[in-house]
Amino acid sequence: MQNAVQFIDPTAxxxxxxxxAMFLGGVIGTERAVLARQAAGTRTFGLVALGACxxxxxxxxxxxxxxxxxxxxxxxxxxxxIMGVGFLAGGxxxxxxxxxxxxxxxxxxxxxxxxxxxxxxxxxxxAVFTTVITLIMFTGMWYVENRFKHWFExxxxxxxxxxxxxx
Numbered sequence: 012m013q014n015a016v017q018f019i020d021p022t023a024x025x026x027x028x029x030x031x032a033m034f035l036g037g038v039i040g041t042e043r044a045v046l047a048r049q050a051a052g053t054r055t056f057g058l059v060a061l062g063a064c065x066x067x068x069x070x071x072x073x074x075x076x077x078x079x080x081x082x083x084x085x086x087x088x089x090x091x092x093i094m095g096v097g098f099l100a101g102g103x104x105x106x107x108x109x110x111x112x113x114x115x116x117x118x119x120x121x122x123x124x125x126x127x128x129x130x131x132x133x134x135x136x137x138a139v140f141t142t143v144i145t146l147i148m149f150t151g152m153w154y155v156e157n158r159f160k161h162w163f164e165x166x167x168x169x170x171x172x173x174x175x176x177x178x
Contacts, residue, residue: 025068026140029061033144036060037152044156045163050111053156057148058118065125065141066093073132089128096124119149 037057044052070086100117122145129138 022136025134025137028068029064029137029141030144032064033057033061033148037148041156041159045159051114053152053159054148055114055118057152058115058122058145061141061145061148062118062121062125065122065129065137068137069125069128069132069134072134076132092124092128096121115149119145 034057036059037053039060040051040053040056043056066089069089073086073089100120103113103117103120105112122141126138126141126145129135129141
């Protein structure tokens with residue numbers, strides 16, 4: 012029996028997976044930025060989730076497209092790239108007292124590693140789409156995250172100054 016997934020372009024499904032991962036990571040990151048007041052927020056969490064999804068999409072594609080045709084496992088090369096960039100990105104993160112700087116840049120570096128791998132494996136449309144939504148996360152979500160922070164800080168300040176104790 013045929014189902015609806017058989018009639019949908021596989022690239023559209025990949026795009027949907029990438030968007031969903033970025034959105035869900037962004038939701039969790041917004042909570043961390045707004046409620047927990049952590050340095051790593053919407054963009055960082057969204058980018059890390061997007062990167063993880065991109066690596067899995069690439070691995071699934073490589074598994075079906077190349078295994079058995081080559082005498083080596085290209086996923087081992089991909090794993091080595093990911094580990095190497097992880098160390099590089101870790102060097103971008105700077106701690107100053109209670110503040111953490113560079114996490115979004117490190118997540119962005121991780122994403123572009125996935126982009127390079129996607130292009131290397133011939134997933135051109137996926138790489139271009141991931142680039143566009145990464146830029147949306149870097150720029151558009153910066154505005155949204157700051158609006159949430161201002162709204163929440165204003166909301167918390169107004170409730171903190173109201174005195175409800177009996178006099």
